Structure formats: C-alpha cells, structure tokens
Amino acid sequence: MKSNLKTIMCLAAALLAATGEAGAAEAAIDKADTAWVLVSTALVMFMVPGLAIFYAGMTRQKNVLSTIMQSFFILCLITVQWVVIGYSLSFGPGSGWPIGGLDYIGLSGVGNEPKGTIPHLLFMAFQGMFAAITVALITGAFAERMKFSAVVLFSLLWAFIVYDPLCNWVWGGGWLQSLGVLDFAGGIVVHMSSGVSALVAALYIGKRRGWPRELMPPHNLTLTAIGMGILWFGWFGFNAGSALASDGGAVTAFVATNVAAAAGTLVWAFIEWAHRGKPTMLGAVSGTVAGLGSITPAAGFVTPMAALFIGLAGGVLCYAAVIILKPRFGYDDTLDVFGIHGVAGTWGTLATGLFASIGATGLLYGNPAQLMAQAIGAGVTVALSVAGTLVVLLIVDHTVGIRVTKEEEIQGLDLTQHEERGYSL
Secondary structure (H helix, E strand, O other): OOOHHHHHHHHHHHHHHHHHHHHHHHHHHOHHHHHHHHHHHHHHHHHHHHHHHHHHHOOHHHHHHHHHHHHHHHHHHHHHHHHHHHHHHHHHHOOOOOOOOOOOOHHHOOOEOOOOOOOOHHHHHHHHHHHHHHHHHHHHHHHOOOOHHHHHHHHHHHHHHHHHHHHHHHHOOOOHHHOOOOOOHHHHHHHHHOOOHHHHHHHHHOOOOOOOOOOOOOOOHHHHHHHHHHHHHHHHHHHHHHOOOOHHHHHHHHHHHHHHHHHHHHHHHHHHHHHHHOOOHHHHHHHHHHHHHHHHOOOOOHHHHHHHHHHHHHHHHHHHHHHHHHHHHOOOOOOOOOHHHHHHHHHHHHHHHHOOOHHHHHHHOOOOOHHHHHHHHHHHHHHHHHHHHHHHHHHOOOOOEEEEEEHHHHHHHHHHHOOOOOOOO
C-alpha cells in the first residue's frame, strides 16, 4: 500500500512539474509580439515583389520581365537555402569564427519553443526574409546584362560567402556583436553589404552596351512609383518588426522610419529642383529609399528629430553619389544600388554611433566608443563584401559565364533568357 501511494505521489509530482514547465514555456511566448512579428514577416516578404516592380519600371521595356523574374526567383531560392542551412550558419548555437554552428541544419531543433517572446520558428522566418531581399537588392547593379543562370548561381554563392557570415557576426552572437556594433534592422547586414557588392559586380561585369552614349531612360515610372509605395509600406515591418515585440521599441522604429523616409524624399526633390530646374518622380522615390536606408540601422535607437536629420543627410549624400560620383568615375551601376543603398547604409551605420540615445548612447550623448565600433563594423563589411563578391564572380564567370552576348543584350533579356515579353501591345 505504501509502495503504491509513493508511486502515485511521484507520478503526481512529475505531472505537476511537466505542467509547470509547459506553462512557463507557454507564458514566455507573448501573443501580441507573435502577431506583430507574423505581420512584419509578411511585410518584409511583400517588399521583394515591391522591389521587383520598383526595379522593373526603371529598366528598358525589353528587360522588364527578366528584372522581375530575378527578384521573384531569388525569394524562392534564398528561402530554401535559409531553411536548409543558411539559418544555421547565421544563428546556429556554438557560433564563432567565421560562421554559426550546424545544429540547426534543416531546421533541426527549430520549432515553436520560445525565442525571446516569440516562437523560434517565427524568428527564423522573419530573418529569412531579410536574407532574400538583401540578395535581390544586388541585382539592380547588373540589370539588363547578366545571364539568368549566372544570377541564380551568384545569388546562392553570395548568400553562403557574404550574407550568412556577416549576419552571424552582427546579429547571431558573432564577434562584431560582441564588440558592441549596433545594427537595428540591417544598415550593415542588408544595405552596406548589398550596396558594396553591387559596385564590385558592376565594375567586374562592365557597362551596358551603348552606356552612357545612348539614353536609357526608365520605361515605366508608374511601376517604379507603385513599387516604392510597396517598399515604404513593407519597411515598417522591416524596421519596426526588428524590435521583435509589440512595444515601445517598435513604435520608436516605426516613427523614425516614416520621418526619415519623408525627409529623404523632400531633400532629394528640392535639391534636384534647384540643381536641374524641375523635381522628378524618379528623384523623389530615390530620395525615399535614401532616407529609409539611412535610418534602418538606427531606427530603434534614435529620437524622431534625430531620424529627421539622418534622413535629410542621407538624401543629400545619396544625391551626390548618384549625380556626381557615378558620372565622375564612370561605373554603370544600372539602378544605383551602391549610390543609394551602399551610401545610405554606411551613413546610417555611422549616424547610429553619433545619435543613438535610446537603449544605447552614441558620441553626442557621451559615448565616443560607439562611433568607433560602428566604424569598425562598416570597415569589416566593406572588406568582406569586396573580397567575397569577387570570389563569387570569379566562380560564376569560370563555370556558367556571367554576361549575355551582344546580340542577346540588344534583343533584350525578356526574350533571350525567358522567351517571354513583358508587354504584348
């Protein structure tokens, strides 16, 4: 009898312990935070087709479908790469030099257990959308002249060689994060890496045939404006979602994002108006991206007025890069990925070290070490992006080849790479 009673008591204790552990795990996941990050994940995913439309409108009519296809295909390609191994390389436990551990390969051990206050699987999905759009951004630099097979191989290799290690260093517990480098939503990991890599790719592949002698204006700025609207909308998930919670941090980032975007738009339009006599739609949307890219690394760390200044300065710097720097050096970065994303990401990264006052302090608030850490992070990003992208380009060039033939470029990539037309008018 005593033995049976003891057994019953042990079973009851075990059941209570298990129930307590389950309750604690359940309590750790906040439903509001989960809902917000679910929405943010969808918003960042929506940015990829937005980017596709934004880019497509700025190309020539014969390349509109091929430009859209690149972003759409990369979303699918990097999603699979991320699930199979990319997430583990970026956020795997036991992370160190130069990449994360291999514990999460095939999402082994990644389920609905808490990761902070959201399910681990949701955190993985959210971060995966960042990986996809970062790779897609680079395609704007070599639009209208790269073989589709080369785009696919380049994207896959670049994710392994550049994105995953950098993501681990900055966000996955790696050495730059340990050094104190701040990147709220991707100024380093997304914009600097893609912008610098875009410049390297544009220089390696060479200019479009006829550029700059021939005028190659955007074929449909209405598409570009619609794409920009989608990107701006999605950027709220990009930046405010990076708080990983439905709280004041998300609100701070949300407001900073909108203020900087508006400031960048206005300053670009007014400078262009004064410089060239008329403000243009292309200039306005370029300023919007400049403001958004500039505030991305700082969004959760700065006040609205600091965000206003960061957006204004970002618009000025990116305008100078596109209108002055690019013609002076003569490189053909087709859609100005470096001039806007690269420059904006660099400025925003350094500006974080100047203006951070929420959750961290920068130089203007008595912490010069933060600016130094940001400068180191920027320098490391440039070095990795240049070296890694060159390695990828060399591999692609010596396997599938990079550039389409002269005849294919003249005919357009829609027909030569996909046997389709963007318009049948």
